[in-house]
Amino acid sequence: MAGDIAITSSITGVFYAIVVAILYRTYRKQRDFSDYAVGGRAFGPWYICMSYLNSWFPGTVWIAFLGLGVASGVVGLYALSYSLIGVATMYFMAKRAWNWGHQFNLRTQPDMLGLRYGSKTTKVVASSIGVICLLPWMILSMQALGVLFEYMTYNELGVTAALLVGVAVIVIRQYWTVRMGMRGLVITDMFQGIIAYIVCAVLCVFLLSLYFHGFTTIRQLNETMFTFPGDGGIYGIWYFPSIIFTGIVGSLSWPTSYQRIYTANGVRNVKLGALLTMPLMLVFYGLLILVGMAGATMADVAKNPQSAWFIIMKHAGGAWLLGLGIVIVFAASMGWLDGCIQVCGTQVANDIVGSYRNMTDSQLIKLAKASMVVFLLVGAVLAYATFHYDKLVNLAIMSYQGIVQLAVPMFGGLFWRRATREGALVGMVAGFIFAVLLTAFYPDHVPWLGGATAGIPALALNLLLFILVPLVRPQSAQERARVNQLFRRGRYTIQRQVAPPARPVQPHVRPEGGSVIPSES
Amino acid sequence: MTSIADSPLGGGSPSHGLRAAIRRVSPRAMTVIFGTGYVVIALMVLFPPAYLAASGSQPLVFGMPLSIFYMFLNAVLLILLVTGLWLIEGVRDEREIHMTEDADLHPSGE
Numbered sequence: 001m002a003g004d005i006a007i008t009s010s011i012t013g014v015f016y017a018i019v020v021a022i023l024y025r026t027y028r029k030q031r032d033f034s035d036y037a038v039g040g041r042a043f044g045p046w047y048i049c050m051s052y053l054n055s056w057f058p059g060t061v062w063i064a065f066l067g068l069g070v071a072s073g074v075v076g077l078y079a080l081s082y083s084l085i086g087v088a089t090m091y092f093m094a095k096r097a098w099n100w101g102h103q104f105n106l107r108t109q110p111d112m113l114g115l116r117y118g119s120k121t122t123k124v125v126a127s128s129i130g131v132i133c134l135l136p137w138m139i140l141s142m143q144a145l146g147v148l149f150e151y152m153t154y155n156e157l158g159v160t161a162a163l164l165v166g167v168a169v170i171v172i173r174q175y176w177t178v179r180m181g182m183r184g185l186v187i188t189d190m191f192q193g194i195i196a197y198i199v200c201a202v203l204c205v206f207l208l209s210l211y212f213h214g215f216t217t218i219r220q221l222n223e224t225m226f227t228f229p230g231d232g233g234i235y236g237i238w239y240f241p242s243i244i245f246t247g248i249v250g251s252l253s254w255p256t257s258y259q260r261i262y263t264a265n266g267v268r269n270v271k272l273g274a275l276l277t278m279p280l281m282l283v284f285y286g287l288l289i290l291v292g293m294a295g296a297t298m299a300d301v302a303k304n305p306q307s308a309w310f311i312i313m314k315h316a317g318g319a320w321l322l323g324l325g326i327v328i329v330f331a332a333s334m335g336w337l338d339g340c341i342q343v344c345g346t347q348v349a350n351d352i353v354g355s356y357r358n359m360t361d362s363q364l365i366k367l368a369k370a371s372m373v374v375f376l377l378v379g380a381v382l383a384y385a386t387f388h389y390d391k392l393v394n395l396a397i398m399s400y401q402g403i404v405q406l407a408v409p410m411f412g413g414l415f416w417r418r419a420t421r422e423g424a425l426v427g428m429v430a431g432f433i434f435a436v437l438l439t440a441f442y443p444d445h446v447p448w449l450g451g452a453t454a455g456i457p458a459l460a461l462n463l464l465l466f467i468l469v470p471l472v473r474p475q476s477a478q479e480r481a482r483v484n485q486l487f488r489r490g491r492y493t494i495q496r497q498v499a500p501p502a503r504p505v506q507p508h509v510r511p512e513g514g515s516v517i518p519s520e521s
Numbered sequence: 522m523t524s525i526a527d528s529p530l531g532g533g534s535p536s537h538g539l540r541a542a543i544r545r546v547s548p549r550a551m552t553v554i555f556g557t558g559y560v561v562i563a564l565m566v567l568f569p570p571a572y573l574a575a576s577g578s579q580p581l582v583f584g585m586p587l588s589i590f591y592m593f594l595n596a597v598l599l600i601l602l603v604t605g606l607w608l609i610e611g612v613r614d615e616r617e618i619h620m621t622e623d624a625d626l627h628p629s630g631e
Contacts, residue, residue: 219581227576
């Protein structure tokens with residue numbers, strides 16, 4: 001046993017040391033706040049791809065999502081559909097989102113909303129919703145690290161001690177996130193992404209072909225493992241479309257995912273990054289769920305679906321394979337948590353405090369760093385305090401139904417010129433409150449809505465208000481001219497290649513009230 | 522002479538003709554074509570009669586239970602659609618590259 005623990009711990013330790021070495025080797029002092037918040041918009045397509053994957057597939061994919069595949073079969077593939085459609089959507093919106101980001105020095109998703117609607121309030125509300133909704137997921141991810149360390153030590157460490165070690169490891173890692181900002185994050189995402197998604201995909205190929213003998217094992221499963229929700233069972237006909245649709249919308253509503261667009265050094269690289277992400281998602285996630293389904297034929301996996309990954313690893317390859325399996329989950333968890341903490345700190349500084357106080361780049365960096373430390377410590381304390389609080393998962397579900405409400409003002413604002421700040425604000429707030437309240441009563445699905453999840457009627461309300469309010473109170477002529485100019489700027493195509501900017505584009509006029517009016521250039 | 526590596530759709534006169542035809546398609550028609558493809562693929566998993574028709578394990582397709590094949594088919598079709606769009610944007614010179622404050626700005630005509 002001690003030998004096995006030494007193997008799993010050593011593999012994890014080596015991985016952690018490589019991450020820290022990469023961070024030390026690539027450290028560079030930030031030139032300004034944009035350098036800190038979006039890595040100076042300097043990254044190519046492979047970095048965008050890996051960074052997006054890290055922001056999208058946290059460690060819980062190997063626990064909760066794989067568990068769903070084990071317990072419910074083909075339903076587990078729903079996340080593949082929504083993830084891919086979400087990335088395709090990122091491809092379609094890349095041009096306008098990146099161009100605005102570059103031209104107006106946007107660093108966060110709420111920054112874009114603030115620009116589009118010329119509204120400080122919209123920006124602050126969107127940013128607050130983002131930060132609040134990320135908190136329960138961050139706590140769950142920290143707690144998942146505790147579970148990971150429990151497996152690493154073959155349950156010798158005990159639940160509480162494993163949690164404390166897990167939280168301590170991630171807190172120490174954040175020293176470099178705070179110090180280096182987005183740049184360190186994206187660079188390490190490349191290494192973490194290779195381990196978490198590419199090595200995992202290769203491992204799944206071997207497991208499926210050599211350990212589970214292709215589809216032979218999967219074909220032995222009960223027929224219910226191959227039926228979609230709505231084809232019998234407890235769920236209504238709209239449950240499956242609801243969870244996929246909410247996932248699609250959520251894929252770009254999470255500030256952690258959206259901000260990756262701004263780290264690219266051009267629209268081309270956002271698009272190519274999205275394109276590279278898609279086959280990787282298909283291979284990695286598709287194979288992982290197939291491994292889970294094949295694993296469902298094993299008695300101890302079927303009894304404990306959430307632990308499927310670790311049980312399969314241990315059975316298939318002993319301590320060495322378990323060690324590799326743990327590192328894969330650890331890499332994904334770390335990548336996601338780093339991004340979460342970085343984005344929350346940046347949003348607090350840039351969108352919330354920065355909306356009310358004029359600050360220099362140096363002050364913004366200091367404030368973002370301080371916010372990250374506070375957010376991290378709050379998360380660590382809550383992860384420990386709520387470890388046995390089973391309603392935390394409900395809070396996470398609630399936050400998902402809440403965060404998707406950002407999608408209406410975001411997508412609507414990107415593509416509909418007549419959208420107004422009042423419509424965006426009223427719809428977003430009403431949708432968020434309605435989603436949270438409805439989820440409190442119906443955390444899984446709403447039976448009297450054909451099994452739809454709570455986020456769907458809330459999105460409908462949000463969209464209705466978003467469209468109705470501008471009809472009742474249209475834009476002023478001045479606001480219409482501003483938005484028209486903004487849309488013209490979003491359409492520009494750059495015809496020649498030049499070096500990346502040595503300094504960021506200066507923010508355009510930010511008059512009182514927070515409206516960002518593009519200056520003539 | 523145009524090499525295959527230079528062109529996303531290969532060299533030679535047939536592809537020159539194809540490239541010219543692709544360039545002639547209006548931006549609005551491009552949006553309609555790829556937008557329709559995107560919506561149809563999304564409806565494969567969002568419209569209950571579509572995916573429920575593929576519910577269950579039988580018949581096997583390439584040794585795969587039907588519902589699993591359906592979900593993978595949906596994913597592959599979407600990847601092909603976006604790859605096609607990427608290639609066509611290359612032919613139409615619509616892939617933006619680096620941008621600076623002093624870069625020339627030209628309306629893309631979208």
